[in-house]
Amino acid sequence: MANVLVVAELLEGKARKTTQSAITAAKQIAEGTGGSFDVLSIGDGAGAAAEELTGYGAGKVLKAEIPGGYTCEKYAATVAAAGKGYDVLVACASAFGKDLLPRVAAKLGAGVASDISAVHTEGGSLSYTRPMYAGNVFGTVAIKTDKQVVTVRQSEFGAAQESGGSSPVEEIAIQTDPAADKVEFLGVEVVKSERPDLSEADIVVAGGRALKSAENFTSIIEPLVDALGAAMGASRAACDAGYVAPELQVGQTGKVVAPKLYVAIGISGAIQHLAGMKGSKTIVAINKDKEAPIAQVADYFLVADLFEAVPALTEAVKKL
Amino acid sequence: MKILVPIKRVADPDNASKLKVSADGKSVTSEGLEWKMNPFDDWSLEAALRLTENAAEKNARVGEVVLISIGPNDEHTQRIIREGLAKGAERGILVDGQDVGLDSDIVASVLKAVVDKESPDLVVMGKQAADGDSNVAGTKLAEKLGWPIINYAMKIKTNDDGKTLEVQRELDTGVATVKVTGPAVLTTSDRILQPGSVKNGVTPDDHQYAKLEVGGRYASLKGIMQAKKKPIDQMSLGDLGVDTTKALSYTKFELPPARSGETTFVEDVAELVDKLHNTAKVI
Numbered sequence: 001m002a003n004v005l006v007v008a009e010l011l012e013g014k015a016r017k018t019t020q021s022a023i024t025a026a027k028q029i030a031e032g033t034g035g036s037f038d039v040l041s042i043g044d045g046a047g048a049a050a051e052e053l054t055g056y057g058a059g060k061v062l063k064a065e066i067p068g069g070y071t072c073e074k075y076a077a078t079v080a081a082a083g084k085g086y087d088v089l090v091a092c093a094s095a096f097g098k099d100l101l102p103r104v105a106a107k108l109g110a111g112v113a114s115d116i117s118a119v120h121t122e123g124g125s126l127s128y129t130r131p132m133y134a135g136n137v138f139g140t141v142a143i144k145t146d147k148q149v150v151t152v153r154q155s156e157f158g159a160a161q162e163s164g165g166s167s168p169v170e171e172i173a174i175q176t177d178p179a180a181d182k183v184e185f186l187g188v189e190v191v192k193s194e195r196p197d198l199s200e201a202d203i204v205v206a207g208g209r210a211l212k213s214a215e216n217f218t219s220i221i222e223p224l225v226d227a228l229g230a231a232m233g234a235s236r237a238a239c240d241a242g243y244v245a246p247e248l249q250v251g252q253t254g255k256v257v258a259p260k261l262y263v264a265i266g267i268s269g270a271i272q273h274l275a276g277m278k279g280s281k282t283i284v285a286i287n288k289d290k291e292a293p294i295a296q297v298a299d300y301f302l303v304a305d306l307f308e309a310v311p312a313l314t315e316a317v318k319k320l
Numbered sequence: 321m322k323i324l325v326p327i328k329r330v331a332d333p334d335n336a337s338k339l340k341v342s343a344d345g346k347s348v349t350s351e352g353l354e355w356k357m358n359p360f361d362d363w364s365l366e367a368a369l370r371l372t373e374n375a376a377e378k379n380a381r382v383g384e385v386v387l388i389s390i391g392p393n394d395e396h397t398q399r400i401i402r403e404g405l406a407k408g409a410e411r412g413i414l415v416d417g418q419d420v421g422l423d424s425d426i427v428a429s430v431l432k433a434v435v436d437k438e439s440p441d442l443v444v445m446g447k448q449a450a451d452g453d454s455n456v457a458g459t460k461l462a463e464k465l466g467w468p469i470i471n472y473a474m475k476i477k478t479n480d481d482g483k484t485l486e487v488q489r490e491l492d493t494g495v496a497t498v499k500v501t502g503p504a505v506l507t508t509s510d511r512i513l514q515p516g517s518v519k520n521g522v523t524p525d526d527h528q529y530a531k532l533e534v535g536g537r538y539a540s541l542k543g544i545m546q547a548k549k550k551p552i553d554q555m556s557l558g559d560l561g562v563d564t565t566k567a568l569s570y571t572k573f574e575l576p577p578a579r580s581g582e583t584t585f586v587e588d589v590a591e592l593v594d595k596l597h598n599t600a601k602v603i
Contacts, residue, residue: 011493071498072459073468095491099471102424102456106463111425111567112456127571132453136336137348140572182468182504186486186497199492203602228603236510240533246474246490246511252453253360253510255492261602271336278579282600284592290585296337298583299600302592312589320597 002126002148004030004037005062005083007091007100008053012190013045015052017200018092020159023056025119025152026090027160032121039167040082042075044068050169055162061169069185072099077175080107083147088126093151105149112149113141117156134252134275154199155258155279191247198248201231203261204280206250209237210266210288210306217243220310221265227317233257233277235267251276266306269294286310321383321482321520323368324440325409326431326457327361329391329400329419333450341573347420348573355396357403359535360446364508366536367476368444369408370518375527382522385409388434390417390427393554405547406539412552415560424452425567428460433560435465440503441482447471447507462505470500474511477519 004026008019019039026037037057041050042064050063064078083089083104091097093115105112118129120140127142128150143149198204205228207221217238225232233250234243250257252275262280267273269285269292277283278297285298286306295301302309331339331350340349357365365385372383387404391397393416401412415430422430435443448455462469474495475488489496490509511517513536515528530537539547557564586592596603 016493069496071468072471076463095472095493098455099459099469102459103463103469105456106428106460111423112454112460113568114454114456130453131576133331133336133339133348133451134333134453135576136339137341138574138576139570140574142569142571143567144569145567179462179466179468182501183470184499186499188491188494188496190494237533240510240513246509247492247494249510252450253447261596261600271334278576282596282602283579284596295583297579299579299581300592300595301583301585302589303585304588309589313592316589316593317603320593320603 002029002033002035002087004035004088004090005086006037006039007079007089007097008039008041008049009092009094009096010041010043010045010049013048015041015049017159017197018094018097018154019053021154021157022090022092022152023160024157025116025150027057028119029088029090029121029126032119033124033126035087038062040064040079042066042078043070054167054169055164056160057163057165058167061167062172063169064172064174066174069188070096071180071183071185072103073177073180073183075100076103076107077177078172079104081175082172083108086147088148088150090150090152092154094154097151101149101151108147108149109145110147110149111143111145112151113143114151115153116150117153134271135278153256155256191245195225196229196231198231198233198250198255198257202259203228203230204233204250204257204259205230205263205265206233206235206267206277207238207243207265208235208267209241211238211243214243220307224263224310224314224317227314235273264294264298265310267294268292269296321372321442322440323372323383323385323442323444324388324435324438325361325365325368325385325404326388326443326445327365327400327404328358328389328449329355329397330358330449330451332356333359341575345572345574355400357400358446358449360448360450360508362535363510363512364444364446365404365407365409366532367473367508367512367518369537370523370529371476371478371520373408373523375523375529379408381408381410386438386440387412388415388431389413390415390422390430392416392418398552401552402547403539405550406543407537408543411550414552414554416554416556421564423566423568424454424456424460426562426564427457428464429562430557430560431457431461432464433562442502443505445505445507447509458505458507465505468500468504470498470504470506472509473506474509475517476506478521482521
């Protein structure tokens with residue numbers, strides 16, 4: 001029997017959708033082993049966010065109000081103290097979860113299975129599948145320490161839905177860590193977009209180096225993105241060249257996405273990029289070079305000059 | 321400033337799709353693939369070199385970079401350390417250990433033992449190794465040392481004569497800025513390779529490094545010659561007194577399922593729209 005604590009991720013006082021993916025994994029672990037799960041809301045605005053999280057069937061929702069911006073050292077001791085009462089700690093493998101949970105694990109002497117894509121509970125014993133080598137090998141791993149720490153790949157665990165009921169909210173004490181005095185939070189620039197979140201969108205349109213400029217992303221890619229109601233993504237080369245913001249990067253470094261439709265425009269398909277999108281249901285490539293490695297994963301391939309084909313595609317989509 | 325940079329050998333990440341799994345599913349085999357420096361470590365080495373040189377004076381060294389690699393004591397691991405020495409690092413340490421016998425927890429413990437001996441001002445390391453993709457060892461190391469962890473650094477600026485660093489961290493929701501008092505552990509993001517990513521108070525602030533497309537700098541011929549004379553200390557896990565009990569146990573490895581179906585080459589935009597609308601039904 002494994003009792004699970006989900007560490008919620010807050011952004012500007014609200015639970016990010018990553019939290020619902022972590023809840024889905026926690027439910028699988030708890031149900032598969034006959035245990036239960038609780039949720040920890042921690043950070044600036046944790047009290048209000050805790051109220052948002054009472055409808056998901058948790059035994060209780062813990063809250064730890066920590067004002068000011070996030071640093072790993074400010075949160076880890078409190079999460080570890082709360083985690084002492086549980087067998088498994090779960091968070092999403094976002095920049096937040098991957099930063100915070102290893103420090104918590106070290107405090108608890110726990111092994112970490114990071115970025116898992118599946119939970120196994122056969123015979124009541126827990127193991128996890130996780131992608132390795134940029135998604136070219138999948139390993140099944142068991143954690144041998146008393147406590148287990150797990151981060152989950154958002155694209156592999158759908159968002160939990162509210163199931164009714166109301167979990168009680170309980171305040172917990174804040175613990176301090178001397179290392180926290182060494183890090184001063186100066187600020188955060190949160191990127192806002194009217195478009196769907198890249199990690200959650202049903203359709204992603206991504207552009208690569210062949211776009212040649214930021215202006216071409218605006219004039220060629222964005223109209224198609226908006227005609228499809230899609231999220232915009234990019235290859236590492238396009239982000240490095242400054243054509244679009246780094247948050248839009250899809251790949252081994254960057255976001256892992258698995259939308260229903262992924263349209264790769266002017267992206268050759270380096271192995272590190274494929275790692276971030278090859279779980280997509282339908283993949284379209286628009287590229288001049290039909291030998292480009294993106295062909296290994298593309299369901300549909302249009303060999304064409306993107307500067308002509310994409311505006312035509314945008315117009316055709318608008319007519320549907 | 322003295323910086324410890326851990327570097328790991330990994331099977332060539334650009335050819336990771338050629339990896340195989342043994343018949344019993346118990347191991348991953350990388351036969352035929354070259355051993356390379358983990359690219360994430362290469363970026364971190366670039367950051368460490370920028371922090372410890374005067375780029376306006378032919379990259380004159382003004383600090384010390386010590387490389388540490390944990391791996392089999394063979395020509396491949398040694399070659400990768402020499403590669404880092406040729407780029408500019410001062411010396412290397414090779415801790416003899418089999419990759420399959422290690423996990424992030426043991427790696428963090430080994431690195432802690434080396435930090436205790438070397439007392440660096442910073443550890444700058446890859447956020448993950450391109451084989452295990454765990455993204456755990458750096459943060460666990462920081463906690464074991466009682467130091468702060470600054471993950472995903474994309475810009476680093478030294479302040480107060482190098483006692484503090486102002487670091488921009490790349491998040492998936494934007495960019496956070498923190499001021500950290502060392503010693504500390506840093507990991508880096510792709511953006512650390514940008515021309516103006518590191519300001520060390522010695523190299524003029526307006527200096528722009530050459531644009532790097534994929535990884536860190538190339539070694540110069542002079543660097544390659546000098547590297548042959550630089551020392552590599554060799555030690556064993558036993559010398560460091562590290563507990564090598566693994567926290568994780570892998571029971572099975574599998575290759576990912578192939579994507580179903582073949583690639584359909586469409587003639588034009590009209591056919592593409594037809595397929596997506598009427599066959600795949602995704603638009």
